[in-house]
Amino acid sequence: MAENLPIMMLGESEGVADFGGGAAIIGLDLDILGDPVHFRIGVAQRQARLADIVPLARTVSAKITDVVVEKIRSDGGRIPCCQSCSACCYYLVPLSVPEAFRLREEILARPQYQQRLMLRACLLAARRILSRKPPKSFVGQTKPGSLGSLAEPNVVASWYASLKLACPFHYKGVCTIYEQRPLACREHFVKGSARACRGRRGTAKVVEMPVRVVDVLGQLASELEGMKVEAVAIPLALPWCEENLERHERTWSAAMMVERFVEILKAMASKDSTVAVA
Ligand code: SF4
Ligand code: SF4
Numbered sequence: 001m002a003e004n005l006p007i008m009m010l011g012e013s014e015g016v017a018d019f020g021g022g023a024a025i026i027g028l029d030l031d032i033l034g035d036p037v038h039f040r041i042g043v044a045q046r047q048a049r050l051a052d053i054v055p056l057a058r059t060v061s062a063k064i065t066d067v068v069v070e071k072i073r074s075d076g077g078r079i080p081c082c083q084s085c086s087a088c089c090y091y092l093v094p095l096s097v098p099e100a101f102r103l104r105e106e107i108l109a110r111p112q113y114q115q116r117l118m119l120r121a122c123l124l125a126a127r128r129i130l131s132r133k134p135p136k137s138f139v140g141q142t143k144p145g146s147l148g149s150l151a152e153p154n155v156v157a158s159w160y161a162s163l164k165l166a167c168p169f170h171y172k173g174v175c176t177i178y179e180q181r182p183l184a185c186r187e188h189f190v191k192g193s194a195r196a197c198r199g200r201r202g203t204a205k206v207v208e209m210p211v212r213v214v215d216v217l218g219q220l221a222s223e224l225e226g227m228k229v230e231a232v233a234i235p236l237a238l239p240w241c242e243e244n245l246e247r248h249e250r251t252w253s254a255a256m257m258v259e260r261f262v263e264i265l266k267a268m269a270s271k272d273s274t275v276a277v278a
Helices: 050-074 097-108 112-131 153-163 213-225 234-243 254-270
Strands: 007-010 024-032 035-043 094-096 231-233 275-277
Touching: 007 050, 007 254, 024 050, 024 254, 035 050, 035 254, 050 097, 050 213, 050 254, 094 097, 094 213, 094 234, 097 112, 097 213, 097 231, 097 234, 112 153, 112 234, 213 254, 231 234
Parallel strands: none
Antiparallel strands: 007 035, 024 035, 024 275, 094 231
């Protein structure tokens, strides 16, 4: 997907000349489990939509999870997660609102035959979900597909697990959107054996991330839109986006959006003593 995004992660020596006049570099420094992590974010002097910050959020999330996983492994811990392991693709995966809009764009940028297959898989999953009387908190208080305020996440997760329904992007044991997969998938790791993931939900030892970037995006969208924090269930994300297209097109200053993203990330990270914020 060739893009001219107003928000981009920069390499150490990259400038913002390509972004046009008035572009800025915003720094983000974190100390993850004793490892300093530095990000340089290029921001154009123009408007951005919620979806435009998702590539940046994915890069930040990848760096944080890499450091955490590497630390656990270097301390002798075992993390069995890998691209070909997929028992967790039967869990309920929530998308933040910016991710839902971004995923829709990424699917629509694919060749038509892939779009058709993905839309069909989502439609079949949505039909199955809606025909099985989901708990009230799954349907949410806003639009179908929204998990609303996630007031009862455990109730919803247990009900969803009982459906034994694979993610609509899970095909022949492979994630068909691996490079664009949700932050909830990227930030989910377990310690020990993958067997625990295939058994009763809740027995796997989930690795607690020092900060979850999916929560940062959820909070950011909630503040910018002046709404409650929402999470969108992945099988229902495409119809949910269609119902909320006016929200997809809303824009804010890219610089303001990134500054607030950085502030929320730092605030969430500083709540955990394992992360120092510079
Ligand atoms: S969380 Fe469990 S099922 Fe998912 S990749 Fe890791 S080990 Fe495999
Ligand atoms: S998006 Fe990919 S990794 Fe995430 S649950 Fe679906 S198939 Fe699995």
